[in-house]
Amino acid sequence: MSRLRTLALLFAALLLLAPAATAVEGGPGAERATADAPDHRTAEAGNPFVDGWYADPDVAVYEGRYWVFPTTSRPYEEQTRLDAFSSTDLVHWTKHERVLEIDDIPWAERALWAPAPVERNGKYYLYFAANDIQSDDEVGGIGVAVSDRPEGPYRDALGEPLIPKFHNGAQPIDQDVFIDDDGQAYMYYGGWEHANVVRLNPDMTSLGTHPDGSVFKEITPENYVEGSLMFKRGGKYYLMWSEGGWTGPDYSVSYAISDSPTGPFERLDKVLQQDPAVARGSGHNSVLNIPGTDIWYIFYHRRPLSETDGNHRVVAYDRMHFRDDGTIEPVTMRVHDNFDDGDAVGWRNHGDGTWSAADDTYTGSTAATALSLQDTDFSDLDYEADVSLRNRRGGAGLAFRVTEPGSGPGGFHGYYAGLTRDGVVLRKEGETSTTLATARLRPKDTHRMKVEAVGSTLKVYVDDLDEPKLTVMDTTYASGTNGVRVNGPEGAGATPTGRFDNLAIRPAE
Numbered sequence: 001m002s003r004l005r006t007l008a009l010l011f012a013a014l015l016l017l018a019p020a021a022t023a024v025e026g027g028p029g030a031e032r033a034t035a036d037a038p039d040h041r042t043a044e045a046g047n048p049f050v051d052g053w054y055a056d057p058d059v060a061v062y063e064g065r066y067w068v069f070p071t072t073s074r075p076y077e078e079q080t081r082l083d084a085f086s087s088t089d090l091v092h093w094t095k096h097e098r099v100l101e102i103d104d105i106p107w108a109e110r111a112l113w114a115p116a117p118v119e120r121n122g123k124y125y126l127y128f129a130a131n132d133i134q135s136d137d138e139v140g141g142i143g144v145a146v147s148d149r150p151e152g153p154y155r156d157a158l159g160e161p162l163i164p165k166f167h168n169g170a171q172p173i174d175q176d177v178f179i180d181d182d183g184q185a186y187m188y189y190g191g192w193e194h195a196n197v198v199r200l201n202p203d204m205t206s207l208g209t210h211p212d213g214s215v216f217k218e219i220t221p222e223n224y225v226e227g228s229l230m231f232k233r234g235g236k237y238y239l240m241w242s243e244g245g246w247t248g249p250d251y252s253v254s255y256a257i258s259d260s261p262t263g264p265f266e267r268l269d270k271v272l273q274q275d276p277a278v279a280r281g282s283g284h285n286s287v288l289n290i291p292g293t294d295i296w297y298i299f300y301h302r303r304p305l306s307e308t309d310g311n312h313r314v315v316a317y318d319r320m321h322f323r324d325d326g327t328i329e330p331v332t333m334r335v336h337d338n339f340d341d342g343d344a345v346g347w348r349n350h351g352d353g354t355w356s357a358a359d360d361t362y363t364g365s366t367a368a369t370a371l372s373l374q375d376t377d378f379s380d381l382d383y384e385a386d387v388s389l390r391n392r393r394g395g396a397g398l399a400f401r402v403t404e405p406g407s408g409p410g411g412f413h414g415y416y417a418g419l420t421r422d423g424v425v426l427r428k429e430g431e432t433s434t435t436l437a438t439a440r441l442r443p444k445d446t447h448r449m450k451v452e453a454v455g456s457t458l459k460v461y462v463d464d465l466d467e468p469k470l471t472v473m474d475t476t477y478a479s480g481t482n483g484v485r486v487n488g489p490e491g492a493g494a495t496p497t498g499r500f501d502n503l504a505i506r507p508a509e
């Protein structure tokens with residue numbers, strides 16, 4: 001933890017000293033610019049990586065900082081501003097509010113969508129869609145705003161949309177801008193199941209023509225719905241897009257590879273989709289290549305499991321890996337939190353107690369029962385975390401297969417594996433609280449705990465992750481959410497405090 005933080009700070013310092021950098025083409029065998037480039041398995045400090053309802057994240061690297069520009073995911077009438085987020089390590093994020101406001105776009109009224117950032121000749125461009133036009137009779141479409149600084153404010157460059165009409169059936173939304181190695185800029189865009197590519201002139205605010213004289217070239221791949229995205233790796237052009245409906249669970253991302261920026265694009269496979277244990281509606285992605293490396297991340301939005309409102313979308317990122325032949329491995333939405341970002345976004349608290357994320361750990365304190373839960377739903381799982389019972393009063397540990405938070409004497413229905421002053425306990429919580437097994441432990445400041453739950457077999461490991469300390473067969477709870485819990489025995493004097501760190505949950509293998 002402190003080592004990781006030191007590395008992150010060192011990398012941040014190197015980035016700040018580095019010359020201005022825009023995204024470069026990484027590729028197989030690309031050298032790492034520095035050993036401290038953000039080389040994470042996922043958002044190690046937790047997904048969503050920033051707080052709030054946001055969608056359609058697009059990324060850029062400006063002057064050594066990573067920038068994310070998302071849609072503000074609210075009802076259309078309230079989608080009237082864009083915020084941005086920046087970071088030097090992909091862990092600590094700074095929010096930049098209102099980088100573009102609809103009041104500064106004379107032709108736009110609502111539905112400010114899917115900002116696409118790009119830098120050229122010292123100017124920062126932000127392409128956006130507005131008004132969600134349903135026909136050529138309406139005013140709206142794709143516009144472009146410009147600023148002298150990454151954080152804006154961005155101002156509408158044209159006073160009118162750059163693409164105000166439907167072409168080849170494509171609704172003018174969901175644009176992505178890509179500048180090829182020869183300097184030619186392309187815009188990929190389109191909703192309503194049609195995708196076009198257009199050329200942008202060097203001024204970045206007017207459309208050019210393709211070699212055949214056309215302006216709008218249709219490139220719609222099989223199953224395309226919206227959310228086009230272009231990147232280049234190893235000399236190949238990767239088109240990604242979203243399939244399914246964005247308000248539903250099956251929103252997902254697929255891709256094609258071509259030798260040319262204008263296709264043809266033949267659909268290869270799905271890359272990202274819902275995981276009923278983690279999140280639904282995962283789609284509308286962007287891709288980040290750490291400059292000078294072959295490290296790639298997919299940024300996307302998704303809907304937390306317990307949310308049903310279409311606009312309740314959050315932004316997340318995960319690692320994206322390539323096979324030797326250049327195809328993309330399916331992305332795993334991982335559940336990690338090392339609390340290094342100083343927040344507990346996505347955690348939901350129950351019971352009586354206080355929770356705080358500070359000093360790179362998550363701390364709960366209570367004289368009764370305090371439960372903090374992730375919005376997950378695993379059945380067979382492998383759950384690890386560092387757990388520390390600070391004053392050896394009460395207990396602190398991992399809750400799993402949890403339902404009905406707030407109920408029963410233990411504060412939930414489900415299982416709990418926790419540290420006590422003497423050792424470790426596995427309990428079953430429900431209408432009553434039942435001890436299933438206990439073992440003594442040599443006291444340590446912090447224990448690495450692991451729960452392995454496969455069917456009715458529940459195993460609890462402490463420090464030695466090869467040999468379970470407790471093994472129990474119990475069929476009461478088959479699935480549920482997961483979290484951490486602190487509990488205090490009545491009249492114990494000091495308020496029990498539990499500290500948690502480096503938490504990871506994955507399906508059992």
Ligand code: FUB
Pocket residue numbers: 055056071113114173174226227246284
């Ligand atoms: O966020 C508004 C719209 O929802 C986007 O433009 C679509 O891609 C979908 O994500």
